[in-house]
Structures are given as structure tokens and as C-alpha cells.
Amino acid sequence: MRVVLSLPLACLLAQAWLAPGSTLASHSPEAQEGLETLLTPRAQNKTSQTSERPWAPEEEEGEEDSPWLSAKGQQFSREASNLGFSLLRKISLKHDGNVVFSPLGLAWAMAALTLGARGHSRAQLEGLFLQAWNQTWPAVNQTRTPHLPALFKRLRESLSHNPELGLAQGSFAFIHKDFDIRETFLNLSKRYFDMECVTVNFRNTSQAKRLMNHYVNQETQGKLPKLFDEINPDTRLILVDYILFKGKWLIPFDPALTEMDTFYLDKYKVVKVPMMYRSGKFASTFDKNFGCRVLKLPYRGNASMLVVLMGRIGDHLTLEDYLTTDLVDTWLRNMKTRKMEVFFPKFKLDQKYKMHELLKQMGVQRIFLPWADLRDLTVTERNLKVSKSSAIALAFVHQSHYLQLSLFCLLLQGDSLRIGFSGFSLSERKKERKKEEKEEGGGRGEEKKKKENKT
Template sequence: MKVVLGLLLPCLLAEVWLVPGLTPDPQLPEAQAQLTPTAQNGTGEEDGDEAARDKEDRAEQNGAEEDGEEEAEEAEEPWLTASGQQLSEETSNFGFSLLRKISMRHEGNVVFSPLGLSVAMAALMLGATGQTEAQLGPGLSLPARDQSRPVPRQALFRQLRDRLSRNRELGLTQRSFAFIQEDFDVKETFLNSSKSYFDTECVSLNFHNASQAKRLMNEYIKKETQGKIPKLFDEINPGTKLILVDYILLKGKWLTPFDPVFTEEDTFHLDRYKAVKVPMMYRAGKFASTFDKNFHCHILKLPYRGNTTMLVVLMEKMGDHLALEDYLTTDLVDTWLRSMTTRRMEVFFPKFKLEQKYEMHELLKQMGIRKIFSPWADLSKLSVATRNLRVSKVLQRAAIEVNEKGTEALVGTLSEIIAYSMPPIIKVDRPFHFLIYEETSRMLLFLGRVVNPTLL
């Protein structure tokens, strides 16, 4: 027997569609014990002695559960914020490392979700143990547990999803599914943990009838995503026991849209010798930007509603975009963001649509995550029947479409930054990189490279 884990990690489509899934459920009892500190008196109207006693006793009072949840959340915030910042930094750097691995295979268009892959693998960790589990965390650059407060790292992702789901302007939809072979014995603890942390919905199927299983799963996902993911599965192995599907659909609308009236066909230079015609959007207004003199690149900030931003990185010279990837880190991006200045300028930006599918398991093996894909994988927290049980695939399919309305869907390098070297007109008419991140958490949602905007 073997487990095939097909992880549709980000599916960015017309406006921005991503893929790992979530919407947390009530925590498991053990997770509650780890995450919920003693509730504090939030009224501020009682004297000091009584307030101190309340701080110690309130957690034991049955009549104050609802208030306790709100107060506990407030009390947790400093710890969660610090841990969340570390999670965002490590996930982003993992994404930059993955981009470098992808670039070793091809130099064309790229789009994927670092967050999507990290979330899906964190969900898979719930079923792993021993060296298999130990290899996943460092391999994915996930924060190690604080021994003084042994909080599951999955709780950090849940806390992030909670925060993002409360942001209504962001337009984020997150779901998680487990398609399970009808006679496969999955441990109740794994199912409960998946439900608690990732709100996973379980669906029983007969994978022995591979064609029917494929049709049913495609129809199920298509319905759940309202047609945004019309076909996820191309083929199914009849020996499959479990398929996990996580998706995030993010519909990003520009804070200030481009006016379609000003969109015109223009030239996009693929290299020094080749060019294509693309619909080029135009907007005049105030933009935040900077110029990195060390790397000779312009960095432009295009904000979405809901405190989310696309960062566009455009090299000054044609053909230098690939060289930049060796130096991308969160430290470098933070340096860019700190040096930005806002001023009036004219921006030309191409409409584009990308769709990419990656066999992430091959890339993960190159990054040191091998045991979970081997015959010696230890998935004993997933099922009693662990013999010959391994993960055979981790897939990510991502798509992004950028138009006038919006997006549907760094080693500490010393960089000399000029606060203002950006020309009054910036025209994105050659290969560039983009980063889509949520500003409060600084979590990198999508990362990509546009070499030819006319190709999927």
C-alpha cells in the first residue's frame, strides 16, 4: 500500500486564486491546554486584589468561558506575534530557496505559493513521526517548537489563517479535503487533528475504480471552488489510499484600479533580440518605490485592498533577472520596504495570466526532504497499516491572472539603497519578479517570475 498525496497548493486564477486550505475549528483538548493561558480580568473595574484573584481563578469558572476566549486571545497575542513573524520569515526564505531550485530546471515563467506548500506539508506532519517528522520541519524551514511552550507548529498556521480569514477585504477562501479509500484505516487522532488545525473535510471514495474516483474528485473540487479549479486530477493510481487537497482562493482587487480605457497594446522585450505585443495597463498617481543600487533594480509597490501588496522587482538591465534570484531573502526584501518613498509617477504594467504545475516532491528531495517519499517512511500517526506506506507525490498547481481590476487569484546581503532613484515613469516591459504578501503578517502568499506574459 502507498499513500498518494496530491496537494493542490495555490490555485490563483482570474483575480488571485491560491491553494492550501483552512478555516480552523475548535482546538483539540491538548492543543487548548497548550495554547490557552489563564484568562485575565478584562473589565478593569475591580480592585487590584480581586483582579489578581480573578486572573488565577477565572479559568476554572464555568460561567466565564466566552469572555475567557477573548481575553485568552489577547493574552496570547505577544507570543503569537513573535512566533508568527518567525513563521513568515522562514516560510518566505523557503520560497526563495524553492525558486532557485525551479530555476535550475527552466528559465521561463514561474508562479507558486510558498505558504501553500508549507501548510500542506505541515498538515502531512500530523501523520508522520520519528525521523520522518523530524526531517520535515528543518527541511521546510519551519520554526522549531519552543521547549518552554511546546505549541504545535500547525497552530501557528491556524492562527495565521484565522487572521487572514477575518480580513473581509482580502477575499480569501480556504478549504481542506481528505479523499480516503473506503476500506483504509485512518487513525481517529489524525482525522481529529486535521479537522482541528485545518478544518479538513473527509470524503470516502473507491480508488480501485480509478476513473470514477478521478471524475468524482474533479467534480467535487470544481463545485467547491465554483468552477475556479475545473480539473485538478489528470490520473489516479488505483493503489492510492489517501489524497489530501488544500486550496486557497485569493481574489485581490487593486486599492486603486487601472482604468481599462488606457490599456493599449505595447512591446514587451523577452530578451535583447525578441519581443512580443502585450496589453499594457497604465495609471498615473502616487506609488511607493525604491531603487537598489547594489543590484541595479527598481522595486515598485502595487497595493491591493485588504492590506495585501504585490511587490514588482524590475532589473535595470535586460537579462539580469535570473542573477537576482541567488540573493533573494526576507532581509533583502525588508531593506527594500524600509527604503521606499511615495511620490507621483506614471506606471505601465502588463496584463498577464500564468498557470504552472510542479511536482514538488522532486524539488523537496533536492532540499533534503527524502524519507517521507521512501519505503522507510514512518507514517504511524496516520494509520495502523503503516507497512509499505509512503507519500508518492506532492503536487502544486498555481495560476494567476493580473488585469485592471487586480489579481485574480535574502542571506543578509548588504545592499546600498537609494531612497529615490526611480524615474517619474516606470515601464515594466521586460522580465520581472513579483511577490504577493500580506503586510501585517509579512507572509509571502505567492512568488513568481514573468519572462513572457503571453505564455501560460
């Protein structure tokens, strides 16, 4: 079952779906057992360019206001949305049940980290976002590379220009009190991502935990009281990005009409849930290729949720492989308004994902290694790397609104002391590094062979 929130903004807000067997509008004649939900996109990005130079603010002066940047913003959003669908597919492979996920928090955190990275580390981060950009405009990329932070700044500004939409976004960094972080990184992260910095003593783990949990809970309006369960005292920096969406239905469901009713977990298992009800005129379409009906539920602020109801249980697996912004656009173009009765369950979901392996599969590997090149983040710290990456998402459907909180967290630590006392020799480390580089090169070689075979 899927629900797709489609925003006419340059922003991939979120993607969430319920387990394949769930049914959200089982009373409707067209509603079969497999309703699927997903929140649609418009934000993020891809590139595969390398830069060996530090970030220089004066070189980027006026970049955010350039006509070229404005003209490419829409395509940037579409390609970013497709990256979001790709991430959703990869997460779904490892999670059989409900999935709630927003690539936007991940996008902001990883893009901010590019400000501190160089060499292969930075190239891999940019490659996550801007591969499609290079494929779409090869001629443009021969002469110039899009400035990733400037694109995200434009995205952030576009989100804040629609007060009716109920969107709140934030970026902040918890920095160890003795961590020598570059002033340039702080200035640029504030300029492009409006990042707030909070000084923390990670050696005092209990105090650091209380301070950070209080700060995050306050920033997310009380929706996430306990983000951190434990803290490694070797932590040097934690980057957190979140987006809080509270979309108010254009026409709310009447609470008086909500009743306990049947909800299908699969073909044979059913449970009783609070089922909301509303009758009226709704935009919808039927996709013959996938055998699904798509319903549009509008929010205030020119945004919509798309509810995709599969004709047969399990068919969502086929649809999942073909989800793109072009498919969503086709659904929207073919919609017609008709009188309908809609039964929609009131529900709450929460999920947490470890993102290490997923990011490595997508080509981001160097930042997780002791030789990650983060020279533009710090001068003195050695063996600085990303030790943890996680995503958290909460979703709640109510009679008056849909609420989703999506948060992404990157934890960076230095491991020089642990290497020194573990007997891990320099020669062993070089061997490990060569092995890793060989694996990366082998992966690129396989891709090259596949392309040649296709040709």
C-alpha cells in the same frame, strides 16, 4: 522580471515571476528590459525535532492561545517567508521560463502530514519548516518545541480576519472507502487545518476522477476544472491544500486605456500584448546595489504587489540569490511617493511542478519510501508512502484585480501487493533501506564537514 506581493500578514502567499527578458513597464524612463515579478510572503515554517509519541490532543490543550505562541508568530512568519524564497530559487534552477509558485499550499499539506508521522519521517517534515526557528531561539528550543499545527492554525485564522483581502483557503482529504484511517488523525486535522474529508472508491478510477475533479473545481470557484488526469487504483489517501487570492487594486486600471503594445521577450524578441495604463502617485525606490527600481502597487485590505524592474537583462539572476524578507523590508522602508506613469501588461500564467526531487533535496526523504513511518495515520495499512507530490499555480493580471490560485497535492498509496508479486524479497528490501539510510547519513556527514571547515 519579478512582482512581489507583500502582505502585512503572517502568511507567505505566493511567489511568481516572469521570464528574465520580460518587460512590464517598458515605457517608463527607468524601465529596462528585465522586469521581474514575485509575490512576497509571510507564511510557513521550519523545525528539526523528533517525536516518537503519537499526537495527543489533551497535551496540546490551550496551546493555540498561549502568549508564547503569539509572541513568536511574527518571527515564525519571517522565517517561513525566507523558506519560500529558497524554494523559489530551487524551482527556478529547473525552469528557464516563467515561474509561478506558492509555498503556502505545500506548507499546509506537509504540516498536516506531520499529524500522522513518527520518528525520522516526522523529524524530516518538521525540519523542512522549523530549522530557522531553532537557529533563532536556541535557548527556547532546549526547553520546548513549537507546536507546528498550532502555528498553522493561527496563520489560517489571521488570513480569514481580513475580508477585504479576498483570500480563500481550504484543506481536504480524499480517502479510500476501505482505508483504515485513525480517528485521532481526522480529529486533529479538522481542529488545526479545518480539513474536510471525502470518501472515494479509488478502485473505480473513472468515478473517483469525476468526483474529485468536481469537488476541487467547486472549492476553487471554477478555476481548476481538471486537477486529476489519471488515478492509481492503489491510492489510499490524497491530501489537497489550496489558497485562492483575488486582490482588488486600490485604484484600478482604466480598461478604456488598455492598448496593444510592445512586450519584450528578450533583447531581440518582442510581441504585442494588452498593456494597461495608469498615471498618479506611486510609492517606489531605487536599489543601487542591484540596479533595480521597485514599484509598490497597493491592493485593498492593506496588501501590495512589488514590481521589481532590473536595469539590465539578466541581472535578475544576481538579485535572486539575495532575496530575503530583510531585503524586501529595506525596499519598503526606502520608498517615497512620487507622480509616475505605469504601463503594466495584462497576462495569464499557469504552471505545474513535480515536487519529489525538490523536497528530497531539502531533506524530506522518508515519506517517499515504503518504510515511511506513518503509524499515526493508519493502523493496518503497510508500506504506506507518498507516491506523488505536485504543485499547481495560476496567475492572472486584470485591470481591476490580480488573481492567483495555488494548490498542492500529496498522493499516498500502499504497495504491499506489488512487492509480494514482484519477487522483491525481504532481504533485498533491507539492503535498499540500509543504502538509503547510509545516503542520508552521508549527507549529514558532508554538512558536518563543511561546518567544521568553515570554523
